[in-house]
Amino acid sequence: PNMYGNEARLFRGKGYWLPEYLFTSGNVTKLEQFVCTEDDVLVASFPKSGSTWVQEVVYLLKNNLDEKKARKQNMEDRFPQLEYTIPGLAALEAEKGPRLLKTHLPYEMLPQNVQTEGKTKVIYIMRNPKDVCVSSYFYSRMHLFLNYQSDLAHYCSSFLSGRVNFGPWWDHMKSYWEHRYDPNILVITYEDMLQDPSKTIQSIASFLGKDLSTKQVARIAKYCSFDEMKKNPASNYSWWDKLGIRLPEEAEFLRSGKVGEWIEHLSNEQSAYIDKLCQMYLTPAGIEPQFEM
Numbered sequence: 001p002n003m004y005g006n007e008a009r010l011f012r013g014k015g016y017w018l019p020e021y022l023f024t025s026g027n028v029t030k031l032e033q034f035v036c037t038e039d040d041v042l043v044a045s046f047p048k049s050g051s052t053w054v055q056e057v058v059y060l061l062k063n064n065l066d067e068k069k070a071r072k073q074n075m076e077d078r079f080p081q082l083e084y085t086i087p088g089l090a091a092l093e094a095e096k097g098p099r100l101l102k103t104h105l106p107y108e109m110l111p112q113n114v115q116t117e118g119k120t121k122v123i124y125i126m127r128n129p130k131d132v133c134v135s136s137y138f139y140s141r142m143h144l145f146l147n148y149q150s151d152l153a154h155y156c157s158s159f160l161s162g163r164v165n166f167g168p169w170w171d172h173m174k175s176y177w178e179h180r181y182d183p184n185i186l187v188i189t190y191e192d193m194l195q196d197p198s199k200t201i202q203s204i205a206s207f208l209g210k211d212l213s214t215k216q217v218a219r220i221a222k223y224c225s226f227d228e229m230k231k232n233p234a235s236n237y238s239w240w241d242k243l244g245i246r247l248p249e250e251a252e253f254l255r256s257g258k259v260g261e262w263i264e265h266l267s268n269e270q271s272a273y274i275d276k277l278c279q280m281y282l283t284p285a286g287i288e289p290q291f292e293m
């Protein structure tokens with residue numbers, strides 16, 4: 001087995017570490033040439049920042065809050081990942097819009113026309129890097145393609161050096177943050193969403209031009225709550241078990257769903273080092289991650 005599959009399978013592209021199991025360098029150009037329409041919606045994030053929650057909210061908003069329809073297909077089929085090999089760019093190109101697409105690409109690697117025309121709506125989710133580090137450690141152990149077999153200390157040092165999927169996280173966050181005032185970009189945080197789901201749902205809805213009643217917002221909040229999504233087979237990634245992608249003895253995809261859970265896992269030293277990186281890279285840009293609730 002691959003002792004550190006994650007590290008071995010990364011390649012460099014536009015200043016980021018990119019996972020070969022998702023794409024090859026040839027695909028970076030193909031992704032840039034992919035054309036998005038005004039009706040497409042992209043949900044973008046650094047991995048493990050809460051994109052699944054936002055995808056479910058966006059799916060409901062774009063489908064008249066049809067929960068029955070949402071339960072019929074798994075999230076990856078309803079809301080595919082742009083850079084993933086399944087279904088792949090050719091299939092996505094052929095799809096009649098409006099397309100709902102997830103992506104972990106940094107802003108600079110988004111399809112060129114999203115960047116130059118600024119018409120495709122992009123929702124970017126930020127989450128504090130300590131919880132992201134812990135969440136992605138458990139995820140990397142659980143995911144058979146990543147096949148991570150070392151411990152948190154080792155994972156954390158890779159995370160801090162930026163050498164993890166789509167890293168460094170600080171460049172990723174800055175790449176979208178710089179565009180937070182663009183009319184087609186909405187930046188939200190995982191922490192805000194957990195603290196006040198209704199408020200975040202409202203801001204996503206108004207960004208997508210949807211008017212919601214208080215009752216409708218409450219319905220979406222309930223349907224997309226951690227507990228509901230964890231038991232919903234169309235959102236909880238249990239289909240991975242059937243595909244043999246998840247190692248059953250490791251954590252589930254919807255694992256803990258908290259703000260500040262890193263306290264139970266990171267050492268004082270690791271935590272202090274992340275604070276230092278934040279001061280160096282994020283504070284000057286005006287980004288203040290929220291580490292506790």
Ligand code: A3P
Pocket residue numbers: 045046047048049050051052053131134135136138224225226227229253254255256257258261
């Ligand atoms: P944890 O590992 O900390 O639990 P992504 O969807 O971008 O891959 O991020 C996954 C993280 O978001 C996981 O964090 C997961 O549990 C959490 N998450 C997924 N759905 C959620 C929901 N409905 N509410 C809160 N957290 C959720």
